[in-house]
Amino acid sequence: MNVVTILLLFTALLLTRVSGLRTAVYIILVQSFMTALACAAVGIETGEGHMYVAACLTAIIKVWLIPYALLNIVDKLQNVREDHPILSVNYSAVGACIAIVLSYALIDQALPGAGSRDALASAITMTLIGLLLIMTRRQALMQIIGLITMENGIYLVGLSVTKGLPLIIELGIFFDVLVAVVVLVILTYRLKLSGMSTDTSMLKKLKG
């Protein structure tokens, strides 16, 4: 379990450093796979059947469908890279480290003794890193990836504090995540189609 969480943390940290979209998508793929593993691990721990279902769902949706959609869009927009993020990769790495500290502070402060400390911490860190990505990356795709990271993080929080949510809710959440990503992908695609760059920091027409 802990190994998995550490790996997850690693992928999250890695995300702050990549600038190639395709690479990022692969990292997300790995990350989602790890999440699925974690889910399964919890399943083994508690022996609750529906955790396996959840694991499979994660595998299907997050490891297969979502990366597939993302890779599609990556093909559509050739040689677009996250070259000049608002916060440069090094600073965002620093940010990630701060995130780690913050998350430990948070759980010690707010939820002492909830689940395994490291797992929870890494989960919250992932959430924070996801936020960080959304806040500091220009490319639409990178923001989507940040969102997914956040999603995964929160899902892991759920796993580590409550050993998973009831199945019906899990289903709903998965469905939502899928749709959300699809919607975002559609929007990105449309942005591309209507001859505009997918650089979201350019989207400043509506203000005031």
Added chain:
Amino acid sequence: MVKGGIEVMVSIVQALGVAFVAPLIAGVIKTIKARLQNRRGPRILQVYFDLRKLLTKDSVVSPTVSWIFNVAPYVYFASSVAAAGMLPIFFFSGEKTGDLFTLIYVLALGRFFLVLASLDGGSAFGGMGGAREMFIAILVEPALLLSMLIVAFKAQTANLGLMASHALSSSFSVTYIFGMIAFFIVLLAETGRIPVDNPDTHLELTMIHEGMTLEYSGKKLALIFWGAAVKQLIMMLLFVLLFLPGNAFGSATFIWTIVKVLLVAVGIALAETSTNKMRLFKVPKFLAVSGLLSLLALVSQ
């Protein structure tokens, strides 16, 4: 016979009395002034003859004017006479009718119509005279009120009769000096005397009261002159009754009153001969002095 009818009757009689005496006092002032200027001057009764002459004359009326023009002199005259009826010359009179504010506003009524009439003619002079008359009236009003308040506050009433009796009973004090000067200034301004207005001039640029009456002739002019004379006497009487009261200055008998009136006439004549007419926009300052003095008097009570 309504209750309080007697007083009303008396005050009407008194009003008529004052009305008939007024030209005499005007004549007296003229004479004294002439004497002070080493002239023989007209007879004391000259004013009466003038009025008679005017009353017999035909009048010329502009086609521009409306009925306001014809009514105004009557209202002016009537308001002056009515005001005369409110004076507490005899103490039992003026009980019901005599009231500080009523007196002032009745006089204002006459002025209101006269100024309207001055505008009615449609000449620039009339308007100018009216405007200036109103201007001075606006400034005089607060000063007049303030100076009368000196007595009114002490007596805690606005009834002229009670005020006068209170003044009579009160002994001489520095308040009177202030009050006297303050009211005297107001008197000069209100009756259109030098240094505020020159009753004898007909020079367009300087005249105020005369400017208003420029369009008038004959009987109407006579009424206006007479009304002015009555108004003047009213102010003098007020001065005498409120600021030269009985036991402070002589006694309160009728004779004394007349004597005091004559004294005031002398005072006016002196003031007129010793000063010269001031610019129109100096008048506010002149009247401000009066206001300040009245406030001083209030404080010094």
Added chain:
Amino acid sequence: MGELLCLALLVPILTGLLSMFQTTTFGMKLINIIGSGLTSGTLVGIIYKIIVAGAVQYKMLYVDQLSAVLLIVVAVLTFTSSLFSVSYMEKELAHGHITFKMLRRYYGLLNLFFFTMISVVVVENLGLMWVAVEATTLASALLVAFYFNHSALEAAWKYVMVCTVGICLALLGTIFLYYAQVNAAGPHFQALSWLALKESSPRFDPAIVKLSFIFILIGYGTKAGLAPMHTWLPDAHSQAPSPVSGLLSGALLSCAIYGIVRNLIIVQAVVNQEFLQYLLIGFGMFSIVIALPFVLVQHDVKRLLAYSSVEHMGIIMLGFGVGTSAGVYGALLHIINHGIAKSALFYMAGIITQKYQTRQIARIRGLISITPLLGSMFIITILAITGTPPFGIFISKFMIVGAVFASGRVMLGACMLLLLAGIFAGMLYYCLGMTFGSKPKHPVTPLTIGKPAMLAMMVSVVLIVITGVYIPAWLNEILYQASSIVVGGS
């Protein structure tokens, strides 16, 4: 009863599917008018049931008086909005802004949107409620992006991004709540079932519940357009087609508020009351404060209305924040009034923009001399939305202000009133500019307002006027019950 609930969920889906396969505009119109009529009818039926029978649970679905309040809003808006859409979209088609294909998509998504909103209100499980709320975002996102032009895409992007981030936080909060429940309750319990939570809430760990509520408040607050998470709101509202803007502002925000309230009921059992009150009042007041400058200086009519929505959400939060039964009553009433009035305003704004081919306030002139009826309705509704008597919103506003004063926060109430006066000044300034004044120089498209649209607006305006002087007994009952549910104890 249960059947009714299922029906209410089913009808919109069916309508949506049917309209996806229509080939004629007429059929499209027919389907939707009938469908929305049915939906509203079912909802009215449900409300009636609630009035007579009180709260009802059916499997995963649960409705009580509190849901009834929201159902009223949804019922009215479902009906009016699809009525309005019929003629609005017809005009768009006529103008060539959209193609028939897009029309299909529009109606499909619209009905999906109805479905999601209804499900937010009727589900019993807080987890599912979260799912539903997120679903509303996704359903409406494509409606916001409907025209797929630059600004529409931009608005949609921000809408999805900001809201999803917020909603993720809400999920976090929900998970923490679940954690609290796990810790408190024994082995056997319905996870995140609202009723279960409600009865077992006193045993929860305050620290965790507090944490969870913070996340839930921020999460759903983002959806409800509370400042400073409101940033998506003006963009989405201004870019979406007007019927959708009306729905977003009138119903969707209210649904998000509903989510907050449901959780609030659980939370206030253990968490320090004062803390919660400060939190809610803080957000409410901040929203009003933030809305003011944007209303005072504004160039886009739909953005103007959007910011006024932010302000009203603030007022509602204040009502809940005061926490007294009167305040909650006022807040719930305000949800209804605001929903109706604001949607009507967005409809009118839609027609105005179609007429003048612009959303620039400066270029809209002399509305009342062009279409007197619309013009007078517009100014009346503006007066209503700014809380002027004798319209419904004044009543609810006054109740909330009164509650604020009664709770001893006199300065707060006074500041609120002054801020509202400022917003009144701003709204009215622009409204007068648009309604009166000389006719515009550039030509106005000669177009008659479609009967359905007119009907939709009429209905809303009449409702606003009526609620100003007459609150029927049943409504009063519902509101009273609902407020006692929120405040706890009856």
Added chain:
Amino acid sequence: MMAQDLYYLMLVLFSTGVISVFFTGNSRKITNYFAHSMALMGCALGILCAIFVFIQGKASIVLPVVLPFGSVTANIDYLSAFFLALVGMVGMATSIYAYGYTQEYYQCRLPAMAGLYNAFLLSMVLVLTVSHVVAFIIAWEVMSVVSFFLVNHEHDKKVNTRSAYIYLVMTHIGTVFIIIAFLLLAIGSSSMDFSQLQGNLVSATWRNVIFICAVIGFGTKAGMVPVHIWLPRAHPAAPSHISALMSAVMLKTAIYGMCRFFLEFLGIGPLWWGIVILVLGIITAVIGVLYAFIEHDLKRLLAYSSIENMGIILLGIGAGMVFMSNQQLGLAGVAFSAALYHVFNHALFKSLAFMGAGAVLKVTHTKNIEQLGGLIKKMPYTAVCCLISSVAIASLPPLNGFISEWLTFQSLLFLPQALAGITGKVFSAILIALLGLTGALAAACFVEAFGITFLAKPRSKQAAEAVEAAPSMLLGMGLVAILCVVSGVFPKVMLTIVSQTLMGFSNVSVGGLVSDDWYAIGFTAGQNSGDFSAAATLLLLASGLVLAWLLYIAFGRGKVAVGETWTCGIVPNSHMEYTATGFSKSIRMVFKSIVHSHYETLVNANDYKYHGQKLFYHVRIQYLFVSRFYGPLKNSIIQGAGFMKSIQTGSVQLYVGYIMVVTVVILIWSIGW
């Protein structure tokens, strides 16, 4: 009881008036006559209702309004009845007047106007009668909104819309303060019914707050300086019969509110309350009349004069409060009756003046008195009415204006008894002097207004072609004119009504107000007394007139020749006449600091230098409060808003950042709990 039925019937009639316009839309004539007849009858019923109340004592009606605030009742006590009667009287006159006047508007949205006219009356009646906080505020705001629409009626002119906007915003802000005051009271006495509201249940500090809020709130409606700026804009913009109604009655609803608060709710307060009101009152009076004097727009002039009169009313109220807090209930009675009497008078003569102005406006289509003149020959009856109103406004005997002025003077005269010491004496002396100044200025102002408008030669073509106003308008004006004269000549009647109005309140005693003889009014409060005999004054005036007439005929009736006005030999024409600008010039110079003229320029309109000059003289007055206070305020608000808007930059990253920040902040803050 009779009063209830009448009240209901009145409401019904007004409502029918409102609704009727939707059905009689096709024929303007029918709309006009039907709607205004409804208003007329409604007002008549209002008067009847008030009379019944005065005879049978207070009536209370439960209104059919279902709101979550408990039942809404309308309690008509003497105070309400007094103001109700006022609405009735003025309303009747304006309704009759409207028959003729609104023919102007047959092409200009008459139905809307007629309907709103009824709604306006309805709302005012409700304001004056309802006795429940919420109902009062609703009626109050409705009144504002309806009058706003009426002000904005001629919205083809941009300036009207602007005026209406300023009016509505100002009054809305005022309402905010009223709401605060009411809520504080309601919380203190834990009830929203007027009969339960008691300031004594509130702590002293809160009572002061309530007082201040009430003063600001109602003062805004009353056009009290410095929150008066809406008034001179709104009144001229409205159609004249509406202006008459607004100025004569709507402003009085504010006085009604003040009376409710100061006499009933708040109870006896500290001394400084009264002093504050006095100071505000005198400032309002002086500033108002000064601006009126230098104004050329006839209706603006009247509007400013309304401000002045509200100031005088406030003086009465303030004096009353000072006496109240000094436990001199008799004098308080005198002061308050002075205020109420002036309320009545102002309602009469100001409505008359506005109707007159409307008549002039209707035939000449100009409000600028510089372009009028000579109308007294064209429209003699209107001229007489206007003269009466002018004399009354100038508060000259024997008309009604003087009576209330006299009462106010009297109550101020006894002020030193309440304000001990030199300061008190000087303060009241200055008050009286300034009130005198106000009176004189008012006289001058209306000499100017009447003289320039009606006398001398016409100054423009449209003035030369003027014709007498329609008979219905003359009838409307005539009624009020007669009332003016009557209530001036027999003040006793009105004073009795006023004293009965005040009888209901425990904090003032009006026992001393009755004078035993029918032709005089007087009062005795403690050892203080004052009396004024209208009959005697009239007799004196009459004797003066008789004397004058005798003199006139005594010397034979001389011939009257016709000769042109003397203008130094030139043939006189209207360009030589004295202008309003010139008339007020000297005052402008003396009161430079207040009525500072923005610029005075002499423009030569003739292009060719050597072709002689065509000179125009322009004056623009800089309005102190607008230029010094409201203008800068507005600008700073706009700038601030512009600055605040920079938070919405459009960057999605930043938006997510906001969420992040607020989360962190709240998490940190929540640790403390």
